[in-house]
Amino acid sequence: MNTRTAPICCLLLCAALLAALAGCGGMTAVSQPPPGGPPTLALAAFVSGLTAPIGMETPSDGTGRLFVLEQAGRIRITQSGALVATPFLDITSKVESGGEEGLLGLAFHPSFGTSRRFFVYYTRRVSGQLQSVFSEYLASAANANQADAASERILLAVNQPFGNHNGGQLAFGPDGFLYIALGDGGSEGDPQGIGQNLQTLLGKILRIDVAGAFAPGKQYAIPPDNPFAAGGGLPEIWAYGLRNPWRFSFDRGTGKLFAGDVGQDNFEEVDIITKGGNFGWNRMEGAHCYPPGSSCSTTGLILPIMEYAHNTAGGEAIIGGFVYHGSAISGLAGDYVFGDLFSGHVWAGVRDVSGNWSQTLVLTHTLTVSSFGQDAAGELYLLDYGNGAVLRLVAAP
Numbered sequence: 551m552n553t554r555t556a557p558i559c560c561l562l563l564c565a566a567l568l569a570a571l572a573g574c575g576g577m578t579a580v581s582q583p584p585p586g587g588p589p590t591l592a593l594a595a596f597v598s599g600l601t602a603p604i605g606m607e608t609p610s611d612g613t614g615r616l617f618v619l620e621q622a623g624r625i626r627i628t629q630s631g632a633l634v635a636t637p638f639l640d641i642t643s644k645v646e647s648g649g650e651e652g653l654l655g656l657a658f659h660p661s662f663g664t665s666r667r668f669f670v671y672y673t674r675r676v677s678g679q680l681q682s683v684f685s686e687y688l689a690s691a692a693n694a695n696q697a698d699a700a701s702e703r704i705l706l707a708v709n710q711p712f713g714n715h716n717g718g719q720l721a722f723g724p725d726g727f728l729y730i731a732l733g734d735g736g737s738e739g740d741p742q743g744i745g746q747n748l749q750t751l752l753g754k755i756l757r758i759d760v761a762g763a764f765a766p767g768k769q770y771a772i773p774p775d776n777p778f779a780a781g782g783g784l785p786e787i788w789a790y791g792l793r794n795p796w797r798f799s800f801d802r803g804t805g806k807l808f809a810g811d812v813g814q815d816n817f818e819e820v821d822i823i824t825k826g827g828n829f830g831w832n833r834m835e836g837a838h839c840y841p842p843g844s845s846c847s848t849t850g851l852i853l854p855i856m857e858y859a860h861n862t863a864g865g866e867a868i869i870g871g872f873v874y875h876g877s878a879i880s881g882l883a884g885d886y887v888f889g890d891l892f893s894g895h896v897w898a899g900v901r902d903v904s905g906n907w908s909q910t911l912v913l914t915h916t917l918t919v920s921s922f923g924q925d926a927a928g929e930l931y932l933l934d935y936g937n938g939a940v941l942r943l944v945a946a947p
Contacts, residue, residue: 587898588885588910588912589881589946590946591898591944591945593932593941593943596941597939598937598938598939598940599939601620601622603619603934603938603939604652604921604933605654605655605923606921607658607923608926609663611663615627616931621653622642623647623653624640626638638696639670639697641699644672650715651713652672652673654671655670655719655731659760667686667688668686671718672685679710683704685704686701686705687699704769705770706768710736711742712735712736716732717733719797719798723807724800725773731798732752732795733796733812734752734831735752739814740753740793745791746833748782748787749783749784753791753831756788758770788825789828791829792821792831793814794811796867796869796870797921798810802928803875806873808873809822810869810871812867813865816859817835817837817859819835819837819857820857820868821852828852830853833847833851834848837853837854837857856907856908864890866893867890869891869922871886873887874887874930876927885899887922887943889919889932891919891920892918894915897910898912913946917937920935
């Protein structure tokens, strides 16, 4: 297994070393960006006591609660800056966890406050076969801080050929449909040619309707404007040619879908996902032909808006973030904040008047970053996998 192939890859093997190196103390800020650029950032303690946190989501229910995914299969709540002792949901008995497997994604229905509906993505093994499972649950009607563990309804189960590159993100778009990220099924170099294969859900961003009448043989509906709803590919597919889109997010201001797609050996990339878009894998890694030294045509491919190299930027695996829409950090509004799993780098991507994107290093640290989070006010958080903590991104002193 390539130790640089995905955000959670090698975490367990490196845990002892990372625990020695990581910590909230010792964080240093980078030198000031150029005048007019994004501000330098710092980290502030928020909540600790978690075990291998890998995701954070915020329902639009007005409660101010933040929900944190623990890889083994628990969803924890932070409320008023404190960790609630009892998990919101514990499905550890169902989940196969470790490496890049586990409870990987969570999305609250836009009407969660009244419907109590939420959706999870986890990996399991059935008769020896690893599967990616997408399920609907309900929060308890009697206790808002508890889920009804017996309410599971499985929407979709996808067989995985290997244990890595599982993707992981779930999110509702501004259109009310549920978007799902799946990696290319694993191994190295996409040996089964999955990224460009429109007859598999792997290596894709999916888009499904969880409100409409079920499509025949499915537990969800297909939005009629999906690019392959009428044929030519599986109807769930929204975009393809992706290697391992671990974390994506919708820009609250524009509705655009930003995804961090984890690279193979040389480049990490940020993409703006568009309907029917082909993002190149495995013909390309970032904006470069794959395998290295080969030639390829970029006709019909959508190139990344930003990328960084392993050898020059210390890249390991990109952790997609969010476009900042908070009010606490002056000068960051509208910038896309993202980072890297191991390198200790956080960048801000800035779009100029011509539409071109550039990135500025705004923070260095010594943590293992598994994900970013965003609260209802648009402020951003960083999840420290090794120390089991969530920290706030703030303006540097």
